[in-house]
Amino acid sequence: MSATKGARFAAFGALILLAACSGVAPIVPVTAPPTDSDASSLTLRVTDYLDIPGWNGDDHASVLPTLIRSCEKIEAKDPSASLGSDLRMGRVEDWMAICADARKIRPGNMVEAKYFFESRFIAYRVGDVHDTNGLFTGYYEPELNGRWAPQEGFQTPIYARPKDIISINLADFRSMYVGAKLVGRMEGNTVIPYYTRAEINEGALKGRELEILWVDSPVDAFFMHIQGSGRIKLQDGSHVRVGYAGRNGHEYKSIGRVLVDRNVMPLEQVTAPAIRNWLATNPDLADELMNQNRSFVFFRVIEGDGPIGAQGIPLTPGRSLAVDRTFLPLGIPIWLDTTDPLDEKLPLQRLMVAQDTGSAIKGAVRGDVFWGFGNEAARRAGLMKQNGSYFVLLPRSAARPAPVFN
Numbered sequence: 001m002s003a004t005k006g007a008r009f010a011a012f013g014a015l016i017l018l019a020a021c022s023g024v025a026p027i028v029p030v031t032a033p034p035t036d037s038d039a040s041s042l043t044l045r046v047t048d049y050l051d052i053p054g055w056n057g058d059d060h061a062s063v064l065p066t067l068i069r070s071c072e073k074i075e076a077k078d079p080s081a082s083l084g085s086d087l088r089m090g091r092v093e094d095w096m097a098i099c100a101d102a103r104k105i106r107p108g109n110m111v112e113a114k115y116f117f118e119s120r121f122i123a124y125r126v127g128d129v130h131d132t133n134g135l136f137t138g139y140y141e142p143e144l145n146g147r148w149a150p151q152e153g154f155q156t157p158i159y160a161r162p163k164d165i166i167s168i169n170l171a172d173f174r175s176m177y178v179g180a181k182l183v184g185r186m187e188g189n190t191v192i193p194y195y196t197r198a199e200i201n202e203g204a205l206k207g208r209e210l211e212i213l214w215v216d217s218p219v220d221a222f223f224m225h226i227q228g229s230g231r232i233k234l235q236d237g238s239h240v241r242v243g244y245a246g247r248n249g250h251e252y253k254s255i256g257r258v259l260v261d262r263n264v265m266p267l268e269q270v271t272a273p274a275i276r277n278w279l280a281t282n283p284d285l286a287d288e289l290m291n292q293n294r295s296f297v298f299f300r301v302i303e304g305d306g307p308i309g310a311q312g313i314p315l316t317p318g319r320s321l322a323v324d325r326t327f328l329p330l331g332i333p334i335w336l337d338t339t340d341p342l343d344e345k346l347p348l349q350r351l352m353v354a355q356d357t358g359s360a361i362k363g364a365v366r367g368d369v370f371w372g373f374g375n376e377a378a379r380r381a382g383l384m385k386q387n388g389s390y391f392v393l394l395p396r397s398a399a400r401p402a403p404v405f406n
Helices: 005-020 036-040 060-074 092-102 110-120 197-201 218-227 255-261 272-281 283-290 375-383
Strands: 042-047 121-128 134-141 143-147 156-159 166-169 181-187 190-193 211-215 229-233 239-247 297-302 320-322 333-340 343-356 366-373 385-395
Touching: 042 385, 060 092, 060 110, 060 343, 092 110, 092 385, 110 121, 134 218, 134 229, 134 375, 143 218, 156 218, 156 297, 211 297, 218 229, 218 272, 218 283, 255 272, 255 283, 272 283, 272 375, 333 366, 343 366, 343 385, 366 375
Parallel strands: 134 366, 143 229, 320 343
Antiparallel strands: 042 121, 121 385, 134 385, 143 211, 156 211, 166 181, 181 190, 229 239, 239 297, 320 366, 333 343, 333 385
């Protein structure tokens, strides 16, 4: 939503106050605003396709529909603009030519598709100050049981985005804050932090008619917040699909990390199933633990295909990847090189497209694989905590003779 000019200046003043005073809850949804040095830690090293692990074993044609979906968003941009904040990613016009050629490939033709990627793109191994290893997790579209109205057993509301949330782009005030937003609410002439998860769960939003529907499990609702979307199964067996509509602006905090810090479980045992099991066996402590994550997600009803990623298009199971937009723009092909979460002896090597983001996805080498819907997707996503690396594919026309590739 837009903010008044006065509110925007008040918000910037609030940011300065936060920097000057200790003990004030942050309302910028990142640990610190991105700086030029953060983005410049991304290193890109040219890699021959013969040296990409597993490259010849993928079905390159199967990712083309996913890439073409992203093309529709890319082609709506100014052709002369950079695709992202990093000029090394090329201009929109470079990608428009790529998109035009992608549409010429016959559906399902693996030979043509593989040649298309190899001839039109240069592959670069991604590093964070030359460290090419990173963490790769997974997410999915969960199913919850719900009702349109509260009733016995269905007391956890799924909220729409409140109208009083103010979201301000800090780059409008200082260029050093590119990518950072101030999220809060007005109290008089001052921007203050929006309600926390605990405050919302205690009724801060009651009486505003923001409830979309009610579900039967606060734990399932919590995990849907983490996934960012879900399907709600109604009493008659039909489904309502809900997707991400916004956040309260508080920083995401992993409750798995909280359990580790409290010596409840070792880090290597922290998975979604393990956390769910702990919450189920410790119901008296569940609310307190979940409230440690002050971040709260709001939803909207989605019609048609979904779930919808940050690029504004439906995600493709096994081919859509969430990345940190501080480093990589949405819409670019990425070759993932990691291991299968169900059997770490098996490689997970495939071509994907960056189409989503996440509050926990931070870093130059960091990804979140979308696995789709259903029990198998939930199992893969819940267990995935893999070490790995990736390669970005950038248009050959973007490799201009400037000292931009390390």
